[in-house]
Amino acid sequence: MSVAKELVSILLVDDEPQFRQGIRILLNFYNNSSSVGFNIVGEAASVEQAVKLTTEQHPALILLDMELPPEDGITALHRLAELSYNGKVLILSAHQQDDWVFRAMQAGAWGYVFKDQLASQLHEAITTVINNKIYLPPEVATGFFRLFHYYTGHSLTTGAGIELTEREKEVLNWLVQGASNEQIAGRLYITVATVKAHLTAIFEKLGVASRTQAIVKALKLGLVCP
CATH class of the missing domain: 3.40.50.2300 (Response regulator)
Incomplete structure (x- = not known):
């Protein structure tokens, strides 16, 4: 039935x-x-x-x-x-x-x-x-929160307590700019597999499950500049 x-x-x-x-x-x-x-x-x-x-x-x-x-x-x-x-x-x-x-x-x-x-x-x-x-897909979320920061003048909260490595910060920065895994790999001269590993670590530290959630949280916490 x-x-x-x-x-x-x-x-x-x-x-x-x-x-x-x-x-x-x-x-x-x-x-x-x-x-x-x-x-x-x-x-x-x-x-x-x-x-x-x-x-x-x-x-x-x-x-x-x-x-x-x-x-x-x-x-x-x-x-x-x-x-x-x-x-x-x-x-x-x-x-x-x-x-x-x-x-x-x-x-x-x-x-x-x-x-x-x-x-x-x-x-x-x-x-x-x-x-x-x-x-909001990643390429849309980035632009939205870029303007959100512009109009509010500051992030909603601070990123205190979230410790990212320098490489993770670089990967996150390119992610916020809307870059794909392949584009991030090319810009940082690393493999796509390495990019995915960094993203897994970033998602875990931010407590998120997707690229869009990572972008939104990173911008809200002021971890990267929009």
């Missing part, structure tokens, strides 16, 4: 029909390979349509573009907040500038994914967000 999948209701908000079609294809693929199902309850091409459909359908998750002429995704986030929308919003955007990411997260988004990374990151992003966790 098969167990019914948990269904997550989703609203697509993007002004490009072809892009929405691509998202539908991806979600349908996930439906065939995931324990969680995704049900698209509506599509919107403008802020007004998004607000109307949110009021009518109460989606658990909104996949939101940052450009919705004549307005934008920030306006949509503010309008949704006014509605006391209690679902999650995941930004899917071509804008990769740090300030776009920062403004979106500040306005209430639960995650931010670059459109050119959707194929590799969308499923993880959705799964993370619907489990009440923020999703």
